Amino acid sequence: MESFDVEQIIDKLRVKEKVQLLSLKDFWHTYNVDRLEIPSVRLSDGPNGVRGTKFFRSVPSACFSSGTALAATFNEELLEDLGKLMAKEAHHKGAHVILGPTCNIARGPLGGRGFESFSEDPYLSGIAAAAIINGIQSQGVGATIKHFVCNDIENERNSIDVILSERALREVYLLPFQIAIAKSKPKCVMSSYNKVSGEHVSQSKRLLTDILRKEWGWDGLIMSDWFGVYSIKASLDAGLDLECPGYPLMRKHDAVMHAIASREISMDVIDDRVRNVLKLVKQSIESKIQFNAPEDSKNNTQETSSVIRKAAAEAVILLKNEESILPLQRSDKIAVIGPNAATPRIFGGGSASVNSYYGVSILEGIKSKLEDAPPYSLGCDISRNMNDLGKLSSYDGEPGVWIKSYKEPADYPHRTLLEEFRHEFSNLLLFDYVHKDNDSSLFFLDIEGEFTSPKTNNYKIHLSCLGTALLYIDGKLFIDDKTHQRMGFGAIGAKSRGETKSIKLEKGQTIKYKVEFGSAQTFTLETLDLVGSNGGGSLSLTIGEDISDETRIQEAKEVANSADKVILCVGTSNEWESEGFDRPDMDLPGSQIQLIEEIVSMNKNVVLVNLSGTPVTLPFTDQIPAIVQGWFNGMESGNAIADILYGDTNPSGKLPLTWPKRCEDNPAFLNFHSDKGKVVYGEDVFVGYRYYEKTKNLPLFDFGFGLSYTDFKISNLRVDTDIETLKCTVDVQNVGLVEGAEVVQLYIGSSSNTVGVSRPVKEFKGCKKVFLKPQKSAEVSISVPIKYACSYFDVEHEKWSVEKGDYSVYVGNSSNSSKLLVSKISVAQPFLWAGL
Incomplete structure (x- = not known):
C-alpha cells in the first residue's frame, strides 16, 4: 500500500468522508475511505499487553508487568526493550497503535487504576513513559500516552471535577506528559474522562490546544478515552481529533454535517482534525504493518518469556531481610501459604487485563526450584466472585464450556443459530461481541458445561449479569436472574446483584448445568453506564467451597507448624484493584490480617510476599523478618519471585511509591473521593514523598527504597x-x-x-x-x-x-x-x- 500526501487527500475528501474520519467505526478501527485508498488503522489496548481487537474470545497475548512494577525497575534501558517487545506483539496483532502507556499520578494508594500508572513522582513517571514509547515507536508502531490529565481516581470518573492549583497541575500532573513528549514524541495522546477546573478535558481548548499543541509544540493525534466525549462542537474546537469508540456517541455523522452546514463548526476546524487522523494513517502505512491482518499468538516464544521474566525480577523489591533469612536454600524445609500463592495474580482489572499466553503462580515458581513440591495451604479466600465455573468445567470430555449463540431467546420455536464454540470461561465480558450475521447487539447464548466435584463438599454457586440469565442444574431451574433483578455493582458497566445458592456434592459427583443468557438489551433495570450497556453485556457464573476462613486458617497453621520457614503470599487481585472503582481502604481484603497474625504466632521464620499494584496495610512488620513486594508482575511473575526468593536473581527493585504505615497517613487521605462531583487536590504539589518529608512524617518504606543480597x-x-x-x-x-x-x-x-x-x-x-x-x-x-x-x-x-x-x-x-x-x-x- 502506497503512502500519500495528506493535503492532497484533504482536498479530495467529501464532507461526509471527513466527518466519518472524526470517530472510530467500531471499537478498535478508524474509518477507511476505499475510494481514495485510505485504509483502516487498528488500535489495541496496551497497559499490560497488546490484546488485539477483542475482549471476548481474544487471541492470547504476552502479559507484561503492571505500570508500578515497571517503574520499580528504575531501568530506562530495560523499559525501552520492553517497549520493543510490546511493538512486536502489536505486529502479531495487526495493531498500528498501542493504547499505552498510562502516565497518571498515584497521588494516594487507593486509586483503582493506580497499578496502571508508574509512580507518585512526575519525573520518574515521565522518563519511564518516554523509555517505553521510544521502544514501541522504534519498531514503527504508534504509542498513546494517557490519560491526559488528572485521571487519578475512578470514583465518578466521567463527571468528577478536579480542582487544583496551577502549580500542582503543572509541576505534578502535566509534567510527566511534558517530559515524555520532550523525550519521545508519542504519536497519540488520549484525553481523560474527568473535568479539570470545571471543564471536561476532552473539550478543553486550554489543555488540548494551548498547552499540548502550542506551548509544547506537539503535533500528533488526540483521541478520547472510550465514551469520553461529551459534546460535538466544543470537543472539535478544543482539538480532539478522534472520538472513541464507534459508532460515535456524540459525533453522529448527520449531526456533525448539520453543524457544518449551519456554520456552527468551521470547515477549517474539521480539516485540522482530519489532518491529524490522516497523518496517523500515513504513519501506519509506512510502518509496513498489514491492514486488517489476522491476529496470532506466534510471539509466545522463549525469547518473549525471558525478557518478561527478567523485567519482572528487576521489579521485585526486597523491603526487609533480617538476619539474612533470604535467599532460601534448596534444602530449607518450607511451606507455602496464602491466597496469592497458587493463583497467578498477574494483572489488575479492567482494560489492563489480557488473555495471557500463560500465568505462573508463586507456588508453581517455587515448585520448579525443588525436587519435591512443598506443603501448601490456601489460608483464606480473597475472591469477590469466587472461582470461574467454566475454568473448572468440561463439555463432552474437553475442558471449558460449550456456547451456542442465537438471534432469538430460548423459548422461541425456531431459533437462528449464529455460531457455536468452546470457551474456557463462564465469566464473560461481552460488550464487544458481534457476529457478522447479526446486525443488532441483541443476541442470546446457551452455555453448557459439566462440573465434577473432586471431594465431598458444600459449594456456593453465584449467578449475576448485565442482561438476563437463568441457570439450570441437571435440567432444573437453580437460579433465576431474569424475573426479579436487583441492581448490583460491575467494575466496568452495571450488572445485577444476582443470587448465590448452596449445593452439596459427593466426591466424584457430576452436575450438568446450562445458562440461558440474553444480552444487555434484555436487562430489566435501568443503567446509565455506557461502557457496559453499549453492546452485549456481561455474565458472571462462579463457584466456591462453602467453607469458613476460620477452618482454612486452622489448616494453614498446621502446615506452617510442619515447616522451618513459611512463604506467606498475600495481597490483592484484579477483583480489588481495577478500572471502574477505587479501593475503600488500604487493608488486605478478606481474612488475611488474621491469617498473618496466626501464622506469625506459629512460626517466626516468615517471608511475607505481597502481590498488589499499590500499597496495602502491612501489620506485624516488626514481627516478620522478610518482606517482598511482588506487584502485578506479568505472566512470569511466579518464576521471577521464585528466582528472587532462592537467590538465582539478586533483588534490585526500588519503590516508585511511598509506602505509608496507615492509609490515614497518606497526603490524599482527606480528599481522595468525589464530594458531590468534585475532588480538591488539597495536598497541592506535596504528593507522595514530598509530603512525608515536608511534614517529617515517617512512612513505613521510603520512595526509592529497596534492599539487595549484597551491599x-x-x-x-x-x-x-x-x-x-x-x-x-x-x-x-x-x-x-x-x-x-x-x-x-x-x-x-x-x-x-x-x-x-x-x-x-x-x-x-x-x-x-x-x-x-x-x-x-x-x-x-x-x-x-x-x-x-x-x-x-x-x-x-x-x-x-x-x-x-x-x-x-x-x-x-x-x-x-x-x-x-x-x-x-x-x-x-x-x-x-x-x-x-
Whole structure:
C-alpha cells in the first residue's frame, strides 16, 4: 500500500468522508475511505499487553508487568526493550497503535487504576513513559500516552471535577506528559474522562490546544478515552481529533454535517482534525504493518518469556531481610501459604487485563526450584466472585464450556443459530461481541458445561449479569436472574446483584448445568453506564467451597507448624484493584490480617510476599523478618519471585511509591473521593514523598527504597554544571559477596533564595541502574537539564522559573536523606522558560 500526501487527500475528501474520519467505526478501527485508498488503522489496548481487537474470545497475548512494577525497575534501558517487545506483539496483532502507556499520578494508594500508572513522582513517571514509547515507536508502531490529565481516581470518573492549583497541575500532573513528549514524541495522546477546573478535558481548548499543541509544540493525534466525549462542537474546537469508540456517541455523522452546514463548526476546524487522523494513517502505512491482518499468538516464544521474566525480577523489591533469612536454600524445609500463592495474580482489572499466553503462580515458581513440591495451604479466600465455573468445567470430555449463540431467546420455536464454540470461561465480558450475521447487539447464548466435584463438599454457586440469565442444574431451574433483578455493582458497566445458592456434592459427583443468557438489551433495570450497556453485556457464573476462613486458617497453621520457614503470599487481585472503582481502604481484603497474625504466632521464620499494584496495610512488620513486594508482575511473575526468593536473581527493585504505615497517613487521605462531583487536590504539589518529608512524617518504606543480597557503597560525589545542564557523577562499588544492581538516584533541593513559594524539601530528577560483580566498581553519571532540575511553575508569570541562588544536590539509593551524599550548585542568573 502506497503512502500519500495528506493535503492532497484533504482536498479530495467529501464532507461526509471527513466527518466519518472524526470517530472510530467500531471499537478498535478508524474509518477507511476505499475510494481514495485510505485504509483502516487498528488500535489495541496496551497497559499490560497488546490484546488485539477483542475482549471476548481474544487471541492470547504476552502479559507484561503492571505500570508500578515497571517503574520499580528504575531501568530506562530495560523499559525501552520492553517497549520493543510490546511493538512486536502489536505486529502479531495487526495493531498500528498501542493504547499505552498510562502516565497518571498515584497521588494516594487507593486509586483503582493506580497499578496502571508508574509512580507518585512526575519525573520518574515521565522518563519511564518516554523509555517505553521510544521502544514501541522504534519498531514503527504508534504509542498513546494517557490519560491526559488528572485521571487519578475512578470514583465518578466521567463527571468528577478536579480542582487544583496551577502549580500542582503543572509541576505534578502535566509534567510527566511534558517530559515524555520532550523525550519521545508519542504519536497519540488520549484525553481523560474527568473535568479539570470545571471543564471536561476532552473539550478543553486550554489543555488540548494551548498547552499540548502550542506551548509544547506537539503535533500528533488526540483521541478520547472510550465514551469520553461529551459534546460535538466544543470537543472539535478544543482539538480532539478522534472520538472513541464507534459508532460515535456524540459525533453522529448527520449531526456533525448539520453543524457544518449551519456554520456552527468551521470547515477549517474539521480539516485540522482530519489532518491529524490522516497523518496517523500515513504513519501506519509506512510502518509496513498489514491492514486488517489476522491476529496470532506466534510471539509466545522463549525469547518473549525471558525478557518478561527478567523485567519482572528487576521489579521485585526486597523491603526487609533480617538476619539474612533470604535467599532460601534448596534444602530449607518450607511451606507455602496464602491466597496469592497458587493463583497467578498477574494483572489488575479492567482494560489492563489480557488473555495471557500463560500465568505462573508463586507456588508453581517455587515448585520448579525443588525436587519435591512443598506443603501448601490456601489460608483464606480473597475472591469477590469466587472461582470461574467454566475454568473448572468440561463439555463432552474437553475442558471449558460449550456456547451456542442465537438471534432469538430460548423459548422461541425456531431459533437462528449464529455460531457455536468452546470457551474456557463462564465469566464473560461481552460488550464487544458481534457476529457478522447479526446486525443488532441483541443476541442470546446457551452455555453448557459439566462440573465434577473432586471431594465431598458444600459449594456456593453465584449467578449475576448485565442482561438476563437463568441457570439450570441437571435440567432444573437453580437460579433465576431474569424475573426479579436487583441492581448490583460491575467494575466496568452495571450488572445485577444476582443470587448465590448452596449445593452439596459427593466426591466424584457430576452436575450438568446450562445458562440461558440474553444480552444487555434484555436487562430489566435501568443503567446509565455506557461502557457496559453499549453492546452485549456481561455474565458472571462462579463457584466456591462453602467453607469458613476460620477452618482454612486452622489448616494453614498446621502446615506452617510442619515447616522451618513459611512463604506467606498475600495481597490483592484484579477483583480489588481495577478500572471502574477505587479501593475503600488500604487493608488486605478478606481474612488475611488474621491469617498473618496466626501464622506469625506459629512460626517466626516468615517471608511475607505481597502481590498488589499499590500499597496495602502491612501489620506485624516488626514481627516478620522478610518482606517482598511482588506487584502485578506479568505472566512470569511466579518464576521471577521464585528466582528472587532462592537467590538465582539478586533483588534490585526500588519503590516508585511511598509506602505509608496507615492509609490515614497518606497526603490524599482527606480528599481522595468525589464530594458531590468534585475532588480538591488539597495536598497541592506535596504528593507522595514530598509530603512525608515536608511534614517529617515517617512512612513505613521510603520512595526509592529497596534492599539487595549484597551491599553497595556510593561515594565521591562530583557535580558539574554549565548554562544548560547539571551533571552528577559518583563512584559505586559492590562491597558484598554476590553480583547485584544498584539504582543511583538524584534529588534536587530548592533555591536558598526562594521567597513566598512553598516547595518540596527535594525532588527526584533522575536515576541510573548499574550492575556490578562482587568487589567491582563503576563510575556513574546522571545528567539533567538545569531548567527541569531547578524550576517551579511561576503562576504570576505563567512560566517556569529558575531562581538565582544555591540548590542542594542529593545522590544516593533512596529518598531517605540520611543515606544521601550532599553537594550544592549555584545559579547566578535567574530565568523564566516555557515549552519543552
